[in-house]
Amino acid sequence: DALVKGTTMLQNQLHGQLMYHYPSYRKFFCLVNSKTALYFWETYPSPRHLQAVTAETLADGLRSVSRNACSMEKAQTILDLVAADGDTHREFQAERDFIVKSIIQELRYKQQAIEGIDGELKTLLPLTGYKLDTMPGINLNTASHIISEIGDINRFPTSDKLARFAGIAPVLFSSAGKGKEQRSRQGNRVLHGIFYFLAVQLVQVSKGG
Incomplete structure (x- = not known):
């Protein structure tokens, strides 16, 4: 960075x-x-x-x-x-x-x-077991950023836990028996920013395609 x-x-x-x-x-x-x-x-x-x-x-x-x-x-x-x-x-x-x-x-x-550094990352990335760079919109640098923030993915027992850690899972607020989901302002803000950027890219590609 x-x-x-x-x-x-x-x-x-x-x-x-x-x-x-x-x-x-x-x-x-x-x-x-x-x-x-x-x-x-x-x-x-x-x-x-x-x-x-x-x-x-x-x-x-x-x-x-x-x-x-x-x-x-x-x-x-x-x-x-x-x-x-x-x-x-x-x-x-x-x-x-x-x-x-x-x-x-x-x-x-x-x-x-x-x-x-990119050359070193190309060598190291396959050793992590992640396949992020095979996904649309995720290049070598983005994959490296995600991996560096998540670390060992096995520490998250479910995808929901990972989503909450990244701050991209909606939070349920309830009052008087009624609940409403709102976007979370908690979690890892670096990961949140990466996923937000990826989402914007996918929307732009979808509109253009």
């Missing part, structure tokens, strides 16, 4: 810098934090680094990190967008460029750490 939150924070910081350096930056790449995009931001943290760069040179560099996925047309489009944005040079530009590069380096470090 800390790595994911840290990555999100860095991405927000990167957006904050790029919106001044490259006003049209969202049109450059589908994902601002993709491998190709990170290469571009690090190599050309601001337009001043592109002044003597041709479409051919830019395309060659992008191809080197994108498995030849970037075309000459893509490179020319980026250069045209940069030209259309006009002069975005600001005071202390060198220091601002350094900030962009530092953000990129930290992003790469965290992304590599997350990939390493």
